Amino acid sequence: MRVSELGHAGLRRRLSADGLLLATGPFVTRIRSRIPSVAEGINSLYPDCEVHNADSFYDFDCELRPPRSLRRFYRPQVVFLSDQRVVFKPLPRHQAYPMLEWGMNWCIASHVQNRLVLHAAALERNGRALILPAPPGSGKSTLCAALASHGWRLMTDESVLVALDTAEISGPARPISLKNASINVIRDFCSEANVNTPVHDTLKGTVAHMRPPRDAVERARQRAPPAWVVFPRFRPGADTRLIDRAPGEAFMGLVANAFNYAALGGRAFHAIGDLVDRTRAFDFTYSRLDEAMATFEALADGRQ
Amino acid sequence: MKKGDASADVHTDQRPPAGLDSPRWRLVPELHLRRCGDQWVAFHSGRGTTHLVDAGAGRVLACLQREPGLDLPALAARLGPESDTPAGAMTGWLAGLRDSGLVRDDA
Incomplete structure (x- = not known):
């Protein structure tokens, strides 16, 4: 199945639940986020990519979510997590989609050893x-x-x-x-x-x-x-x-x-x-x- | 993200330093060597450093890789016909390679 076949609602459901397992070349990345611009970005830029089932193996684990601080109420932010660890400093929420791309680049640069x-x-x-x-x-x-x-x-x-x-x-x-x-x-x-x-x-x-x-x-x-x-x-x-x-x-x-x-x-x-x-x-x-x-x-x- | 640590060491100093005429020379352990066109590249896996070496110094390294423990006359004899290398240049290359941590002498 491809991203385009999920439909926007289906894509958002996967991102909000167990995660979207997105195949890009030799890698599969699990992406989780409830932030609408992340779903919009994936829908717009990855329509032809294959999606794997939730119980499949994946290479990288990515999540984008608001930080757990009070600051989120008056200045919305986003953090990027890899394997449930915050990797970068928080960014303004409107940068969530570019942050996903930068985070996926970081995963490849940091983890690939073969x-x-x-x-x-x-x-x-x-x-x-x-x-x-x-x-x-x-x-x-x-x-x-x-x-x-x-x-x-x-x-x-x-x-x-x-x-x-x-x-x-x-x-x-x-x-x-x-x-x-x-x-x-x-x-x-x-x-x-x-x-x-x-x-x-x-x-x-x-x-x-x-x-x-x-x-x-x-x-x-x-x-x-x-x-x-x-x-x-x-x-x-x-x-x-x-x-x-x-x-x-x-x-x-x-x-x-x-x-x-x-x-x-x-x-x-x-x-x-x-x-x-x-x-x-x-x-x-x-x-x-x-x-x-x-x-x-x-x-x-x-x-x- | 830290990328590869690269340094370019092109050995051109041809002044003969004192006391280099008798020791026997060899590559330091953990040194990888490759020819790269007219130049050579060397990688020290212990330090993680990469060196770009000019043709003359590269031939010295390759010779010492084939035959570790050569002294200067023996090295000159191996390289002489191929490179027409003056002894002063040879000692300059050895000193430069030693300063870069790529070769050592037994002295």
């Missing part, structure tokens, strides 16, 4: 994976959203999973996080993009999420061998430039963006080495999405 987890986006084209590692503010998600709307299969916007034995790439194919100016940039550039209602005044500014394309959700468990590692950087007014990055520099860039590198130790070191051995690495500077799309089209076609 794969290398990179802070990066990944997309697939012609059976080969493109990895975009980058710190916040680099234009990674904007680029990822545009590519996902122009012929590339979205694998993930945030958490790239690298198989430790084969360096194959996969991801949970969850919504793409857009911030501030990039929200309207993507609405204008991708006419079919489904972006939810923006939430203002968060720590990251105004945030919204783009629904993953249905094909990406249905194929979320399909791995792909890595072909390209591109470190993107958005600079207003900059010319589009794709420049080779030396393998050693690419290696260090991947280390800097690996969530569980320290925990995995030597296995992560060799997984990154295998990844670098199998890919070409580039630095990419851009300001115009149409030129960026043409650059990646050429890369996929072997013209770069």
Whole structure:
């Protein structure tokens, strides 16, 4: 069964009772919340995702609820719990949905130990994976959203999973996080993009999420061998430039963006080495999405 | 979320430090080593640190991985034909690698 088949009332019932067991790629997350905006967000952004039965196994346990303090009566807040433990400081209640997305990212970054987890986006084209590692503010998600709307299969916007034995790439194919100016940039550039209602005044500014394309959700468990590692950087007014990055520099860039590198130790070191051995690495500077799309089209076609 | 601790150590100091001509050299325990294009990367699993090493110093590490306990003349003999490495450069690399905690001598 998919989320869209539950109906809004059915979705709210599950979230309020034993929890919604939401499958995203290789993970199943149990989500519980009585907060209406959480149900609305899931209904809007995860319609194509499978729902598992309440008695099934799950990987992560998430709950969003008001904090148990008197403050909730005069300034409504929300807390995120993982395995019944509060993980983040409370946020204003209107940020409940983004908090769920951030909390689900945190679960992957904190708990996954059987794969290398990179802070990066990944997309697939012609059976080969493109990895975009980058710190916040680099234009990674904007680029990822545009590519996902122009012929590339979205694998993930945030958490790239690298198989430790084969360096194959996969991801949970969850919504793409857009911030501030990039929200309207993507609405204008991708006419079919489904972006939810923006939430203002968060720590990251105004945030919204783009629904993953249905094909990406249905194929979320399909791995792909890595072909390209591109470190993107958005600079207003900059010319589009794709420049080779030396393998050693690419290696260090991947280390800097690996969530569980320290925990995995030597296995992560060799997984990154295998990844670098199998890919070409580039630095990419851009300001115009149409030129960026043409650059990646050429890369996929072997013209770069 | 703490991400990987990475440091770039590109050893280019070619000054020969004193007293490096006789000890026997070996990699420190728990060191992982990989070639990465023209460069090398080393990971110390005990400290959790990663080092980017230039081609010359990387060849020294690889040689000591194959044959631990070489002294400077033996190391130069192994690498000489392949790299045409002057002895001053070799001692500079060894000193840099020792300072980074990647090799140690038996002295």
